[in-house]
Amino acid sequence: xxxxxxxxPVMVGPSSSxxxxxxxxxxxxxKLLGEEPASAVLGLHGSFAATGEGHGTPLAxxxxxxxxxxxxEGIPAxxxxxxxxxxxxxxxxxxxxxxxxxSVRLQLASGGTELTVxxxxxxxxxxxxxxxxxxxxxxxxVYPTVLLAYPDRAGAVAMVTTILSNAGMNIATxxxxxxxxxxxALMAVELDHTPTAGVLxxxxxxxxxxxxxxxxxxxxxx
Amino acid sequence: xxxxxxxxASYRAEAEERGVALSxxxxxxxxxxxxxxxxxxxxxxxDRMNVMRQAVARGLAKPQHSRSGLIxxxxxxxxxxxxxxGSLLGPAFSRLVAAALSVAEVxxxxxxxxxxxxxxxxxxxxxxxxxxAEEKGCxxxxxxxxxxxxxxxxxxxxxxxxxxxxxxxxxxxxGSASAMAAGAxxxxxxxxxxxxxxxxxxxLANVMGLICDPVKGLVEVPCVKRNAMGAVNAAACAEMxxxxxxxxxxxxxxxxxxxxxxxxxxxxxxxxxxxxxAVLPLxxxxxxxxxxxxx
Ligand code: SF4
Numbered sequence: 001x002x003x004x005x006x007x008x009p010v011m012v013g014p015s016s017s018x019x020x021x022x023x024x025x026x027x028x029x030x031k032l033l034g035e036e037p038a039s040a041v042l043g044l045h046g047s048f049a050a051t052g053e054g055h056g057t058p059l060a061x062x063x064x065x066x067x068x069x070x071x072x073e074g075i076p077a078x079x080x081x082x083x084x085x086x087x088x089x090x091x092x093x094x095x096x097x098x099x100x101x102x103s104v105r106l107q108l109a110s111g112g113t114e115l116t117v118x119x120x121x122x123x124x125x126x127x128x129x130x131x132x133x134x135x136x137x138x139x140x141x142v143y144p145t146v147l148l149a150y151p152d153r154a155g156a157v158a159m160v161t162t163i164l165s166n167a168g169m170n171i172a173t174x175x176x177x178x179x180x181x182x183x184x185a186l187m188a189v190e191l192d193h194t195p196t197a198g199v200l201x202x203x204x205x206x207x208x209x210x211x212x213x214x215x216x217x218x219x220x221x222x
Numbered sequence: 223x224x225x226x227x228x229x230x231a232s233y234r235a236e237a238e239e240r241g242v243a244l245s246x247x248x249x250x251x252x253x254x255x256x257x258x259x260x261x262x263x264x265x266x267x268x269d270r271m272n273v274m275r276q277a278v279a280r281g282l283a284k285p286q287h288s289r290s291g292l293i294x295x296x297x298x299x300x301x302x303x304x305x306x307x308g309s310l311l312g313p314a315f316s317r318l319v320a321a322a323l324s325v326a327e328v329x330x331x332x333x334x335x336x337x338x339x340x341x342x343x344x345x346x347x348x349x350x351x352x353x354x355a356e357e358k359g360c361x362x363x364x365x366x367x368x369x370x371x372x373x374x375x376x377x378x379x380x381x382x383x384x385x386x387x388x389x390x391x392x393x394x395x396x397g398s399a400s401a402m403a404a405g406a407x408x409x410x411x412x413x414x415x416x417x418x419x420x421x422x423x424x425x426l427a428n429v430m431g432l433i434c435d436p437v438k439g440l441v442e443v444p445c446v447k448r449n450a451m452g453a454v455n456a457a458a459c460a461e462m463x464x465x466x467x468x469x470x471x472x473x474x475x476x477x478x479x480x481x482x483x484x485x486x487x488x489x490x491x492x493x494x495x496x497x498x499x500a501v502l503p504l505x506x507x508x509x510x511x512x513x514x515x516x517x
Contacts, residue, residue, distance in 0.1 A: 001256055001377060001380060001381075002252055002256060002377075003248060003252045003263075003370060003373035003374060003376075003377065004252075004266065004267075004270075004373070006334060006338065006339045006372075006376035006377055006380065006385075006402075007267065007270055007338045007339075007347075007369055007372065007373045007376070008270060008336055008337060008338070009336075009337055010270060010273050010334065010335075010340065011334070011335065011336075011337055012333065012334050012335075012338075013328065013330060013331065013333055013334075013335050013341050013344070013441070014288075014327030014329050014330045014331075014332065014341055014342075014440065014441045014442075015341055015342070015441055016337050016340060016341045019332070019341070020337075020341070047439070050439065051438065051439035051440065051495070053289075054281045054289060054290050054438055054439065054440045055439075055440065056289070056332050059332075071273075071334055072332055072501075073333070075332060076332040078497075092355050122335075123386060123388070124340075124386075176483050177500050
Protein backbone atom coordinates (compact mmCIF):
# COMPACT_ATOMS: atom_id res chain seq x y z
CA UNK A 1 0.00 0.00 0.00
CA UNK A 2 1.33 3.38 -0.98
CA UNK A 3 0.00 6.91 -1.33
CA UNK A 4 -1.01 6.27 -4.95
CA UNK A 5 -3.17 3.35 -3.89
CA UNK A 6 -4.99 5.79 -1.63
CA UNK A 7 -5.13 8.70 -4.12
CA UNK A 8 -5.93 6.32 -6.95
CA PRO A 9 -6.37 4.33 -9.05
CA VAL A 10 -7.49 6.48 -11.94
CA MET A 11 -10.53 4.62 -13.19
CA VAL A 12 -13.85 4.83 -14.89
CA GLY A 13 -16.61 4.70 -12.28
CA PRO A 14 -18.64 3.73 -10.47
CA SER A 15 -17.01 0.97 -8.42
CA SER A 16 -13.44 -0.20 -8.00
CA SER A 17 -14.71 -3.71 -7.31
CA UNK A 18 -17.46 -3.94 -9.89
CA UNK A 19 -15.91 -1.83 -12.61
CA UNK A 20 -12.11 -1.43 -12.31
CA UNK A 21 -11.64 -4.97 -10.99
CA UNK A 22 -13.87 -6.39 -13.72
CA UNK A 23 -11.84 -4.63 -16.43
CA UNK A 24 -8.67 -6.14 -15.02
CA UNK A 25 -10.19 -9.64 -14.91
CA UNK A 26 -11.15 -9.28 -18.59
CA UNK A 27 -7.67 -7.97 -19.39
CA UNK A 28 -6.02 -10.88 -17.59
CA UNK A 29 -8.10 -13.40 -19.53
CA UNK A 30 -7.36 -11.69 -22.84
CA LYS A 31 -3.64 -11.66 -22.20
CA LEU A 32 -3.70 -15.29 -21.13
CA LEU A 33 -5.51 -16.18 -24.35
CA GLY A 34 -2.86 -14.24 -26.23
CA GLU A 35 -5.20 -12.50 -28.65
CA GLU A 36 -8.66 -10.99 -28.99
CA PRO A 37 -11.27 -13.67 -28.32
CA ALA A 38 -13.69 -14.54 -31.11
CA SER A 39 -16.34 -15.69 -28.67
CA ALA A 40 -16.93 -15.28 -24.97
CA VAL A 41 -19.47 -16.70 -22.52
CA LEU A 42 -19.37 -14.68 -19.33
CA GLY A 43 -20.88 -16.30 -16.25
CA LEU A 44 -21.68 -13.76 -13.53
CA HIS A 45 -21.72 -15.00 -9.94
CA GLY A 46 -23.09 -13.49 -6.72
CA SER A 47 -23.17 -9.73 -6.54
CA PHE A 48 -21.64 -9.50 -10.04
CA ALA A 49 -24.93 -11.04 -11.18
CA ALA A 50 -27.15 -9.16 -8.70
CA THR A 51 -25.87 -5.58 -9.02
CA GLY A 52 -23.50 -5.91 -11.96
CA GLU A 53 -25.81 -4.34 -14.50
CA GLY A 54 -26.10 -1.03 -12.63
CA HIS A 55 -22.35 -0.95 -11.99
CA GLY A 56 -21.53 -1.59 -15.62
CA THR A 57 -19.80 -4.84 -14.70
CA PRO A 58 -20.70 -6.56 -18.00
CA LEU A 59 -19.36 -3.54 -19.90
CA ALA A 60 -16.19 -3.57 -17.83
CA UNK A 61 -15.57 -7.28 -18.43
CA UNK A 62 -16.08 -6.80 -22.17
CA UNK A 63 -13.80 -3.75 -22.12
CA UNK A 64 -11.03 -5.82 -20.56
CA UNK A 65 -11.50 -8.54 -23.16
CA UNK A 66 -11.25 -5.84 -25.84
CA UNK A 67 -7.91 -4.69 -24.43
CA UNK A 68 -8.98 -1.57 -22.53
CA UNK A 69 -7.49 -0.34 -19.25
CA UNK A 70 -9.57 0.54 -16.15
CA UNK A 71 -9.39 4.27 -16.98
CA UNK A 72 -10.43 3.98 -20.63
CA GLU A 73 -13.34 6.29 -21.37
CA GLY A 74 -14.49 3.83 -24.00
CA ILE A 75 -15.64 1.38 -21.31
CA PRO A 76 -19.29 2.56 -21.32
CA ALA A 77 -19.38 1.84 -25.08
CA UNK A 78 -17.80 -1.61 -24.76
CA UNK A 79 -20.93 -3.46 -25.88
CA UNK A 80 -21.10 -1.53 -29.16
CA UNK A 81 -17.35 -1.87 -29.73
CA UNK A 82 -17.56 -5.62 -29.14
CA UNK A 83 -20.41 -5.95 -31.64
CA UNK A 84 -18.51 -3.85 -34.17
CA UNK A 85 -15.44 -6.04 -33.88
CA UNK A 86 -17.56 -9.16 -34.29
CA UNK A 87 -16.99 -10.56 -30.80
CA UNK A 88 -19.66 -13.17 -30.19
CA UNK A 89 -20.54 -12.73 -26.51
CA UNK A 90 -23.20 -13.89 -24.13
CA UNK A 91 -23.84 -13.33 -20.42
CA UNK A 92 -25.39 -15.80 -18.03
CA UNK A 93 -25.92 -16.04 -14.29
CA UNK A 94 -23.93 -18.85 -12.70
CA UNK A 95 -23.33 -20.27 -9.24
CA UNK A 96 -19.61 -20.86 -8.82
CA UNK A 97 -20.09 -22.19 -5.31
CA UNK A 98 -18.35 -20.92 -2.21
CA UNK A 99 -16.30 -18.14 -3.79
CA UNK A 100 -16.05 -14.35 -3.33
CA UNK A 101 -19.38 -12.61 -4.07
CA UNK A 102 -17.79 -10.61 -6.92
CA SER A 103 -16.77 -13.44 -9.20
CA VAL A 104 -17.01 -14.37 -12.85
CA ARG A 105 -16.20 -17.31 -15.13
CA LEU A 106 -15.04 -16.46 -18.64
CA GLN A 107 -15.15 -19.11 -21.36
CA LEU A 108 -13.19 -17.81 -24.32
CA ALA A 109 -12.36 -19.11 -27.75
CA SER A 110 -10.22 -17.77 -30.55
CA GLY A 111 -8.98 -19.57 -33.64
CA GLY A 112 -7.94 -22.97 -32.38
CA THR A 113 -7.68 -22.21 -28.65
CA GLU A 114 -10.17 -22.37 -25.86
CA LEU A 115 -9.70 -21.07 -22.37
CA THR A 116 -11.76 -20.94 -19.19
CA VAL A 117 -10.74 -18.50 -16.45
CA UNK A 118 -12.53 -17.84 -13.17
CA UNK A 119 -11.63 -14.87 -11.02
CA UNK A 120 -12.85 -12.64 -8.21
CA UNK A 121 -12.67 -8.90 -7.77
CA UNK A 122 -11.54 -8.58 -4.18
CA UNK A 123 -11.68 -4.81 -3.58
CA UNK A 124 -9.91 -1.63 -4.67
CA UNK A 125 -9.61 -3.01 -8.21
CA UNK A 126 -7.47 -5.91 -7.04
CA UNK A 127 -8.30 -9.33 -8.46
CA UNK A 128 -7.68 -12.98 -7.68
CA UNK A 129 -7.68 -15.52 -10.49
CA UNK A 130 -8.62 -18.81 -8.88
CA UNK A 131 -9.22 -21.23 -11.73
CA UNK A 132 -7.66 -21.71 -15.15
CA UNK A 133 -9.02 -24.57 -17.27
CA UNK A 134 -10.09 -26.48 -14.18
CA UNK A 135 -6.80 -26.02 -12.33
CA UNK A 136 -6.90 -24.23 -9.00
CA UNK A 137 -4.55 -21.26 -9.08
CA UNK A 138 -4.04 -18.14 -6.98
CA UNK A 139 -2.86 -15.21 -9.12
CA UNK A 140 -3.42 -11.46 -8.83
CA UNK A 141 -1.94 -10.13 -12.07
CA VAL A 142 0.46 -7.88 -10.19
CA TYR A 143 3.49 -9.90 -11.36
CA PRO A 144 4.48 -10.94 -14.87
CA THR A 145 3.19 -14.51 -14.89
CA VAL A 146 4.15 -17.59 -16.90
CA LEU A 147 1.73 -20.53 -17.09
CA LEU A 148 2.97 -23.88 -18.31
CA ALA A 149 0.80 -26.89 -19.12
CA TYR A 150 2.43 -30.33 -19.34
CA PRO A 151 1.89 -33.96 -18.40
CA ASP A 152 2.82 -34.37 -14.72
CA ARG A 153 6.30 -35.91 -14.32
CA ALA A 154 9.34 -35.69 -12.08
CA GLY A 155 11.81 -32.92 -12.84
CA ALA A 156 9.51 -30.46 -14.63
CA VAL A 157 9.83 -27.80 -11.96
CA ALA A 158 13.63 -28.16 -11.89
CA MET A 159 13.87 -27.69 -15.67
CA VAL A 160 11.77 -24.55 -15.53
CA THR A 161 13.59 -22.99 -12.58
CA THR A 162 16.96 -23.78 -14.19
CA ILE A 163 16.06 -21.84 -17.32
CA LEU A 164 14.73 -18.94 -15.25
CA SER A 165 17.69 -18.78 -12.91
CA ASN A 166 20.18 -19.02 -15.79
CA ALA A 167 18.43 -16.00 -17.27
CA GLY A 168 18.74 -14.17 -13.95
CA MET A 169 14.97 -14.07 -13.43
CA ASN A 170 13.87 -13.90 -9.82
CA ILE A 171 10.82 -16.02 -8.99
CA ALA A 172 8.25 -14.40 -6.68
CA THR A 173 6.03 -17.49 -6.39
CA UNK A 174 5.86 -20.85 -8.11
CA UNK A 175 3.03 -23.31 -7.77
CA UNK A 176 2.35 -26.52 -9.65
CA UNK A 177 -1.15 -27.96 -9.79
CA UNK A 178 -2.22 -31.26 -11.31
CA UNK A 179 -5.39 -33.15 -12.00
CA UNK A 180 -3.97 -36.39 -10.58
CA UNK A 181 -0.58 -38.04 -10.10
CA UNK A 182 0.83 -38.49 -13.57
CA UNK A 183 -2.12 -36.55 -15.02
CA UNK A 184 -2.14 -33.07 -16.58
CA ALA A 185 -0.27 -30.37 -14.68
CA LEU A 186 -0.27 -26.61 -14.69
CA MET A 187 2.62 -24.59 -13.32
CA ALA A 188 2.14 -20.92 -12.48
CA VAL A 189 5.27 -18.81 -12.02
CA GLU A 190 5.11 -15.18 -10.91
CA LEU A 191 8.30 -13.27 -11.73
CA ASP A 192 9.76 -10.00 -10.54
CA HIS A 193 10.64 -8.93 -14.08
CA THR A 194 9.24 -9.47 -17.54
CA PRO A 195 10.91 -12.46 -19.21
CA THR A 196 12.51 -11.95 -22.64
CA ALA A 197 11.17 -13.67 -25.73
CA GLY A 198 14.28 -15.87 -25.57
CA VAL A 199 13.39 -17.13 -22.10
CA LEU A 200 9.80 -17.87 -23.11
CA UNK A 201 11.07 -19.69 -26.19
CA UNK A 202 13.45 -21.81 -24.14
CA UNK A 203 10.52 -22.77 -21.90
CA UNK A 204 8.41 -23.65 -24.94
CA UNK A 205 11.16 -25.94 -26.20
CA UNK A 206 11.37 -27.96 -23.01
CA UNK A 207 10.44 -31.61 -23.64
CA UNK A 208 6.76 -32.49 -23.09
CA UNK A 209 5.69 -28.89 -22.63
CA UNK A 210 2.17 -28.67 -24.12
CA UNK A 211 1.67 -24.99 -23.78
CA UNK A 212 3.48 -21.97 -22.37
CA UNK A 213 1.46 -18.81 -21.85
CA UNK A 214 2.58 -15.45 -20.59
CA UNK A 215 0.56 -12.68 -18.92
CA UNK A 216 2.36 -9.35 -18.47
CA UNK A 217 1.85 -7.28 -15.36
CA UNK A 218 -1.65 -5.78 -15.26
CA UNK A 219 -1.61 -2.04 -14.86
CA UNK A 220 -4.10 0.28 -13.27
CA UNK A 221 -5.23 3.38 -15.08
CA UNK A 222 -3.16 6.57 -15.14
CA UNK B 223 7.60 9.69 23.63
CA UNK B 224 7.68 7.09 20.88
CA UNK B 225 4.66 6.10 18.86
CA UNK B 226 3.69 2.91 17.08
CA UNK B 227 4.85 2.93 13.49
CA UNK B 228 2.28 4.01 10.94
CA UNK B 229 0.25 6.10 13.36
CA UNK B 230 -0.40 9.75 12.65
CA ALA B 231 1.44 10.53 15.89
CA SER B 232 4.58 8.81 14.57
CA TYR B 233 4.50 10.81 11.32
CA ARG B 234 3.80 13.98 13.27
CA ALA B 235 6.76 13.34 15.56
CA GLU B 236 9.01 12.92 12.53
CA ALA B 237 7.69 16.13 10.98
CA GLU B 238 8.29 18.07 14.18
CA GLU B 239 11.75 16.61 14.67
CA ARG B 240 12.80 17.49 11.13
CA GLY B 241 10.98 20.80 11.22
CA VAL B 242 9.07 20.02 8.02
CA ALA B 243 5.41 19.72 7.04
CA LEU B 244 3.63 16.34 7.20
CA SER B 245 3.48 16.24 3.41
CA UNK B 246 7.28 16.15 3.27
CA UNK B 247 7.35 13.16 5.60
CA UNK B 248 4.75 11.32 3.52
CA UNK B 249 6.48 12.21 0.24
CA UNK B 250 9.87 11.02 1.48
CA UNK B 251 8.32 7.82 2.81
CA UNK B 252 6.69 7.16 -0.55
CA UNK B 253 9.98 7.84 -2.34
CA UNK B 254 11.77 5.34 -0.11
CA UNK B 255 9.12 2.71 -0.57
CA UNK B 256 8.72 3.05 -4.33
CA UNK B 257 12.32 3.83 -5.25
CA UNK B 258 11.07 6.81 -7.26
CA UNK B 259 12.44 10.33 -6.96
CA UNK B 260 10.22 12.87 -5.16
CA UNK B 261 9.95 15.02 -8.33
CA UNK B 262 8.59 12.02 -10.22
CA UNK B 263 6.03 11.38 -7.49
CA UNK B 264 4.97 15.02 -7.48
CA UNK B 265 4.43 14.91 -11.23
CA UNK B 266 2.34 11.76 -10.82
CA UNK B 267 0.21 13.49 -8.19
CA UNK B 268 -0.30 16.46 -10.52
CA ASP B 269 -1.56 14.05 -13.21
CA ARG B 270 -4.11 12.65 -10.79
CA MET B 271 -5.16 16.17 -9.79
CA ASN B 272 -5.80 16.95 -13.43
CA VAL B 273 -8.05 13.91 -13.82
CA MET B 274 -9.96 15.17 -10.76
CA ARG B 275 -10.23 18.65 -12.27
CA GLN B 276 -11.72 17.25 -15.45
CA ALA B 277 -14.27 15.32 -13.40
CA VAL B 278 -15.25 18.49 -11.49
CA ALA B 279 -15.74 20.38 -14.75
CA ARG B 280 -17.60 17.58 -16.49
CA GLY B 281 -20.50 17.17 -14.10
CA LEU B 282 -21.02 20.93 -13.83
CA ALA B 283 -20.97 21.52 -17.57
CA LYS B 284 -23.30 18.72 -18.55
CA PRO B 285 -26.07 17.13 -16.47
CA GLN B 286 -25.06 13.56 -15.60
CA HIS B 287 -27.68 10.85 -15.89
CA SER B 288 -26.99 7.36 -14.61
CA ARG B 289 -28.26 4.15 -16.15
CA SER B 290 -30.43 3.48 -13.12
CA GLY B 291 -32.16 6.84 -13.41
CA LEU B 292 -31.31 7.74 -9.81
CA ILE B 293 -28.75 10.38 -10.80
CA UNK B 294 -30.29 13.21 -12.73
CA UNK B 295 -27.90 16.09 -13.20
CA UNK B 296 -27.99 17.60 -9.71
CA UNK B 297 -24.47 19.06 -9.92
CA UNK B 298 -25.36 21.02 -13.03
CA UNK B 299 -28.62 22.07 -11.35
CA UNK B 300 -26.68 23.35 -8.34
CA UNK B 301 -24.32 25.23 -10.66
CA UNK B 302 -27.25 27.03 -12.31
CA UNK B 303 -28.68 27.87 -8.87
CA UNK B 304 -25.36 29.47 -7.88
CA UNK B 305 -25.19 31.39 -11.17
CA UNK B 306 -28.67 32.67 -10.43
CA UNK B 307 -27.49 34.09 -7.10
CA GLY B 308 -29.37 31.57 -4.96
CA SER B 309 -26.41 30.57 -2.84
CA LEU B 310 -27.12 30.50 0.93
CA LEU B 311 -23.68 31.32 2.31
CA GLY B 312 -22.13 32.80 -0.77
CA PRO B 313 -20.81 31.16 -3.93
CA ALA B 314 -17.62 29.77 -2.38
CA PHE B 315 -19.60 27.48 -0.11
CA SER B 316 -22.07 26.43 -2.78
CA ARG B 317 -19.32 25.76 -5.32
CA LEU B 318 -17.72 23.37 -2.84
CA VAL B 319 -20.99 21.47 -2.65
CA ALA B 320 -21.45 21.51 -6.42
CA ALA B 321 -17.91 20.22 -7.06
CA ALA B 322 -18.38 17.27 -4.70
CA LEU B 323 -21.70 16.38 -6.35
CA SER B 324 -20.14 16.72 -9.78
CA VAL B 325 -17.28 14.28 -9.29
CA ALA B 326 -19.49 11.75 -7.50
CA GLU B 327 -22.05 11.94 -10.31
CA VAL B 328 -19.41 11.52 -12.99
CA UNK B 329 -18.32 8.41 -11.13
CA UNK B 330 -21.86 7.05 -10.92
CA UNK B 331 -22.22 7.62 -14.68
CA UNK B 332 -19.06 5.69 -15.62
CA UNK B 333 -16.88 8.73 -16.17
CA UNK B 334 -13.17 8.93 -15.39
CA UNK B 335 -12.30 9.70 -11.76
CA UNK B 336 -9.58 9.14 -9.20
CA UNK B 337 -10.69 6.78 -6.44
CA UNK B 338 -9.62 8.69 -3.33
CA UNK B 339 -9.66 6.72 -1.20
CA UNK B 340 -12.51 4.88 -2.96
CA UNK B 341 -14.62 5.50 -6.03
CA UNK B 342 -17.72 6.03 -3.86
CA UNK B 343 -15.99 8.85 -1.97
CA UNK B 344 -14.17 10.37 -4.95
CA UNK B 345 -15.87 13.79 -4.74
CA UNK B 346 -14.71 14.86 -1.29
CA UNK B 347 -11.01 15.60 -1.80
CA UNK B 348 -11.20 17.40 -5.12
CA UNK B 349 -14.13 19.54 -3.95
CA UNK B 350 -12.57 20.57 -0.64
CA UNK B 351 -9.00 21.09 -1.85
CA UNK B 352 -9.63 22.72 -5.24
CA UNK B 353 -12.33 25.05 -3.96
CA UNK B 354 -10.43 26.27 -0.92
CA ALA B 355 -7.23 26.63 -2.97
CA GLU B 356 -9.14 28.69 -5.52
CA GLU B 357 -10.70 30.86 -2.85
CA LYS B 358 -7.34 31.43 -1.13
CA GLY B 359 -5.25 31.66 -4.28
CA CYS B 360 -3.02 28.62 -3.62
CA UNK B 361 -1.00 27.29 -6.56
CA UNK B 362 -0.54 23.74 -7.80
CA UNK B 363 2.68 23.22 -5.90
CA UNK B 364 0.95 23.75 -2.57
CA UNK B 365 -1.97 21.62 -3.74
CA UNK B 366 0.29 18.72 -4.70
CA UNK B 367 1.73 18.80 -1.18
CA UNK B 368 -1.76 18.89 0.32
CA UNK B 369 -2.71 15.78 -1.66
CA UNK B 370 0.31 13.97 -0.23
CA UNK B 371 -0.90 14.91 3.25
CA UNK B 372 -4.34 13.57 2.37
CA UNK B 373 -2.86 10.33 1.01
CA UNK B 374 -0.70 9.87 4.08
CA UNK B 375 -3.68 10.29 6.38
CA UNK B 376 -5.48 7.70 4.25
CA UNK B 377 -2.60 5.27 4.74
CA UNK B 378 -2.89 5.71 8.50
CA UNK B 379 -6.64 5.07 8.41
CA UNK B 380 -6.14 2.02 6.20
CA UNK B 381 -3.62 0.67 8.70
CA UNK B 382 -5.50 1.42 11.92
CA UNK B 383 -9.09 0.97 10.73
CA UNK B 384 -10.51 0.58 7.21
CA UNK B 385 -11.31 2.58 4.08
CA UNK B 386 -14.07 0.34 2.80
CA UNK B 387 -17.82 0.76 3.15
CA UNK B 388 -18.24 -3.02 3.12
CA UNK B 389 -15.96 -3.32 6.14
CA UNK B 390 -16.69 -0.18 8.12
CA UNK B 391 -19.77 1.58 6.74
CA UNK B 392 -19.76 4.97 5.05
CA UNK B 393 -17.83 6.45 7.99
CA UNK B 394 -14.88 4.46 6.59
CA UNK B 395 -15.43 5.69 3.05
CA UNK B 396 -16.84 9.22 2.82
CA GLY B 397 -15.82 9.71 6.46
CA SER B 398 -12.19 8.83 5.78
CA ALA B 399 -12.16 11.02 2.68
CA SER B 400 -13.50 13.86 4.81
CA ALA B 401 -10.79 13.36 7.44
CA MET B 402 -8.11 13.21 4.76
CA ALA B 403 -9.42 16.43 3.23
CA ALA B 404 -9.68 18.18 6.59
CA GLY B 405 -6.06 17.43 7.45
CA ALA B 406 -4.87 18.39 3.98
CA UNK B 407 -6.75 21.70 4.14
CA UNK B 408 -5.05 22.55 7.42
CA UNK B 409 -1.64 22.02 5.86
CA UNK B 410 -2.65 23.92 2.71
CA UNK B 411 -3.54 26.88 4.90
CA UNK B 412 -0.24 26.77 6.77
CA UNK B 413 -1.43 24.96 9.88
CA UNK B 414 0.88 22.84 12.02
CA UNK B 415 1.05 19.02 12.10
CA UNK B 416 -0.69 19.14 15.48
CA UNK B 417 -3.53 21.12 13.91
CA UNK B 418 -3.73 18.52 11.14
CA UNK B 419 -4.20 15.91 13.83
CA UNK B 420 -7.04 17.88 15.45
CA UNK B 421 -8.80 18.38 12.12
CA UNK B 422 -8.63 14.66 11.32
CA UNK B 423 -10.03 13.84 14.75
CA UNK B 424 -12.88 16.35 14.35
CA UNK B 425 -13.83 15.16 10.89
CA LEU B 426 -13.94 11.47 11.70
CA ALA B 427 -15.66 11.98 15.06
CA ASN B 428 -18.38 13.93 13.24
CA VAL B 429 -19.36 10.99 11.04
CA MET B 430 -18.84 8.20 13.55
CA GLY B 431 -21.35 5.44 12.95
CA LEU B 432 -22.37 6.47 9.44
CA ILE B 433 -23.77 3.38 7.74
CA CYS B 434 -23.39 2.25 4.14
CA ASP B 435 -26.78 1.72 2.50
CA PRO B 436 -26.51 2.18 -1.26
CA VAL B 437 -29.94 2.04 -2.93
CA LYS B 438 -30.06 -0.87 -5.42
CA GLY B 439 -26.46 -1.53 -4.39
CA LEU B 440 -25.27 1.34 -6.57
CA VAL B 441 -22.95 4.19 -5.53
CA GLU B 442 -25.62 6.78 -6.33
CA VAL B 443 -28.08 7.33 -3.50
CA PRO B 444 -27.24 8.33 -0.81
CA CYS B 445 -23.58 8.32 -1.88
CA VAL B 446 -23.43 11.38 -4.14
CA LYS B 447 -24.92 13.73 -1.59
CA ARG B 448 -22.80 12.23 1.17
CA ASN B 449 -19.80 13.39 -0.84
CA ALA B 450 -21.11 16.94 -0.53
CA MET B 451 -21.51 16.40 3.21
CA GLY B 452 -17.98 15.05 3.46
CA ALA B 453 -16.50 18.07 1.67
CA VAL B 454 -18.42 20.55 3.83
CA ASN B 455 -17.47 18.66 6.98
CA ALA B 456 -13.81 18.78 5.92
CA ALA B 457 -13.92 22.54 5.47
CA ALA B 458 -15.65 23.06 8.81
CA CYS B 459 -13.18 20.85 10.68
CA ALA B 460 -10.13 22.42 9.03
CA GLU B 461 -11.44 25.81 9.97
CA MET B 462 -11.98 24.78 13.59
CA UNK B 463 -8.45 23.38 13.85
CA UNK B 464 -6.93 26.46 12.19
CA UNK B 465 -8.82 28.67 14.63
CA UNK B 466 -6.99 26.90 17.44
CA UNK B 467 -9.67 24.51 18.60
CA UNK B 468 -8.37 21.24 19.99
CA UNK B 469 -9.86 17.79 19.83
CA UNK B 470 -10.03 16.07 23.20
CA UNK B 471 -9.11 12.80 21.44
CA UNK B 472 -5.99 12.18 19.38
CA UNK B 473 -6.68 11.41 15.72
CA UNK B 474 -5.15 7.93 15.99
CA UNK B 475 -7.54 7.06 18.81
CA UNK B 476 -10.53 8.33 16.84
CA UNK B 477 -9.40 6.35 13.79
CA UNK B 478 -9.06 3.17 15.83
CA UNK B 479 -12.48 3.77 17.35
CA UNK B 480 -13.94 4.20 13.88
CA UNK B 481 -12.49 0.79 13.02
CA UNK B 482 -14.08 -0.76 16.10
CA UNK B 483 -17.44 0.84 15.46
CA UNK B 484 -17.27 -0.33 11.85
CA UNK B 485 -16.76 -3.94 12.82
CA UNK B 486 -19.83 -3.76 15.06
CA UNK B 487 -22.12 -2.20 12.48
CA UNK B 488 -24.56 -4.96 11.47
CA UNK B 489 -23.86 -6.40 8.07
CA UNK B 490 -27.07 -5.10 6.53
CA UNK B 491 -25.65 -1.58 6.98
CA UNK B 492 -22.32 -2.34 5.32
CA UNK B 493 -22.74 -2.07 1.56
CA UNK B 494 -25.03 -5.08 1.33
CA UNK B 495 -27.98 -2.88 0.33
CA UNK B 496 -30.12 -4.84 2.82
CA UNK B 497 -30.73 -2.03 5.34
CA UNK B 498 -31.09 1.69 5.90
CA UNK B 499 -32.17 3.81 2.94
CA ALA B 500 -31.46 0.92 0.60
CA VAL B 501 -34.69 -0.85 1.60
CA LEU B 502 -37.00 2.20 1.58
CA PRO B 503 -39.51 2.17 -1.23
CA LEU B 504 -38.72 4.92 -3.74
CA UNK B 505 -41.32 7.64 -3.79
CA UNK B 506 -43.33 8.29 -6.91
CA UNK B 507 -45.48 6.40 -9.38
CA UNK B 508 -46.04 2.74 -8.70
CA UNK B 509 -46.69 1.45 -12.16
CA UNK B 510 -43.09 0.94 -13.20
CA UNK B 511 -41.70 0.06 -9.79
CA UNK B 512 -38.94 2.62 -10.14
CA UNK B 513 -40.67 5.39 -8.27
CA UNK B 514 -40.44 8.67 -10.10
CA UNK B 515 -37.00 7.71 -11.29
CA UNK B 516 -38.11 6.07 -14.49
CA UNK B 517 -37.29 9.34 -16.35
S1 SF4 C 1 -23.11 4.73 1.25
FE1 SF4 C 1 -21.69 3.01 0.98
S2 SF4 C 1 -21.40 2.84 -1.24
FE2 SF4 C 1 -22.25 4.87 -0.81
S3 SF4 C 1 -20.44 6.18 -0.62
FE3 SF4 C 1 -21.00 5.52 1.43
S4 SF4 C 1 -19.74 3.73 1.74
FE4 SF4 C 1 -19.71 4.10 -0.45
